[in-house]
Amino acid sequence: MNGSATLNPDVLALDCAAEVERITRWMIDAVAQQLHKRGLVIALSGGVDSSVCGALAVRALGPKKVFGLLLPEHDSSSSSATLGAQVAEQFGIAYRTEHIGATLEAIGCYRWRDDAIRAVFPAYGDGWKSKIAIAGGAEGRVNFFKLVVQSPAGDISEKRLPIREYLQIVAATNFKQRVRKTVEYFHADRLNYAVIGTPNRLEYDQGFFVKNGDGAADLKPIAHLYKTQVYALARHLELPDAVCTAMPTTDTYSMQQGQDEFYFALPYDQMDLALWAHNHEVPAAELARCLGIDDARAAFIYADISAKRRATQYLHARPLLVEAVTELAV
Amino acid sequence: MEDIKAKVRAYIMDNFIMGGNAGQFKDADSFMAQHVIDSTGFLELVTFLEETYVFEVQDDEMVPENLDSLDNIDAYVRRKLVA
Numbered sequence: 001m002n003g004s005a006t007l008n009p010d011v012l013a014l015d016c017a018a019e020v021e022r023i024t025r026w027m028i029d030a031v032a033q034q035l036h037k038r039g040l041v042i043a044l045s046g047g048v049d050s051s052v053c054g055a056l057a058v059r060a061l062g063p064k065k066v067f068g069l070l071l072p073e074h075d076s077s078s079s080s081a082t083l084g085a086q087v088a089e090q091f092g093i094a095y096r097t098e099h100i101g102a103t104l105e106a107i108g109c110y111r112w113r114d115d116a117i118r119a120v121f122p123a124y125g126d127g128w129k130s131k132i133a134i135a136g137g138a139e140g141r142v143n144f145f146k147l148v149v150q151s152p153a154g155d156i157s158e159k160r161l162p163i164r165e166y167l168q169i170v171a172a173t174n175f176k177q178r179v180r181k182t183v184e185y186f187h188a189d190r191l192n193y194a195v196i197g198t199p200n201r202l203e204y205d206q207g208f209f210v211k212n213g214d215g216a217a218d219l220k221p222i223a224h225l226y227k228t229q230v231y232a233l234a235r236h237l238e239l240p241d242a243v244c245t246a247m248p249t250t251d252t253y254s255m256q257q258g259q260d261e262f263y264f265a266l267p268y269d270q271m272d273l274a275l276w277a278h279n280h281e282v283p284a285a286e287l288a289r290c291l292g293i294d295d296a297r298a299a300f301i302y303a304d305i306s307a308k309r310r311a312t313q314y315l316h317a318r319p320l321l322v323e324a325v326t327e328l329a330v
Numbered sequence: 331m332e333d334i335k336a337k338v339r340a341y342i343m344d345n346f347i348m349g350g351n352a353g354q355f356k357d358a359d360s361f362m363a364q365h366v367i368d369s370t371g372f373l374e375l376v377t378f379l380e381e382t383y384v385f386e387v388q389d390d391e392m393v394p395e396n397l398d399s400l401d402n403i404d405a406y407v408r409r410k411l412v413a
Contacts, residue, residue, distance in 0.1 A: 142392040163373040311368040
């Protein structure tokens, strides 16, 4: 930014038509020339990211070369499968619903998670709901996580999660993303298709994905776009209103949970601006002015962005080798 | 009172450094700035302090001033044990 410009939401403005053209040309080249596959598999959650990726895939390759998957489990919101199906119908693609709840039960996902929750709240059981909320970093404290539970009567309690229980709950819920990706790759293998990953820039940059879960993919067509820009594309691509207006959730825990509660310091539109500002070396005071927060909080948010990048670097890394196998162009 | 810094340094060396090359940090060095401990690591450190010294770290005590160097941890633990 030069000295006379001020930070404002317009920095995220996107020429949607041009961007759609750019991404779809790239997708054709990626699938045909680089990956040598015949089409694309897209898991549709009903959320804006997967819906936009699906729309772009259909624009690029046509509906006959895109296969959709709806992958609900026991904690999924009922609206996600409904919206996912609506989007698939709008695209005119073949799609299949595979409920992964039984698989997750068999592999112990819910049991490991609930055991860890009961270590903190012994009364937790049938009819209870739970979620995790992040705290600390945006206020200058060390990041930590709170476990929030809701009894069948509706009473809500929360406690800071000790490290062992936190890691166990995250590991258990990571099964969901990893099992979904296993199903996606099964269908990709049988169809000789490539698998789309759907992280937006905020998620990709800040490591908000599961290694070998939703982090696994053959191509990631919106990883360079801020969430705000993904919503702009959704409107441009004329996706259903419910997709274009829904707030980002994790759809992973049984209690409704925003992504900002779980992982990010701010709601997505403010987080986008903070990330953009950080990337363009905008002074923290300018971010503070733009977001209506104090300078100290803006500085903590910048520090939190850097800290999350460092802490999640391993999620992006290829396996480490003792020495490179130089014959491979990887 | 036992040598708190020595005990915590030994824990950090064993749990995070594991005999690697990054083990040389001074008592006043910031773990965050020197990238000795990441965000998950701080949660492990908190559990170590709670179990070793038998006190509870309150949410509002999870701040760099209490946890982000051996000097800070030493002062924080001494205050908690006296309280």
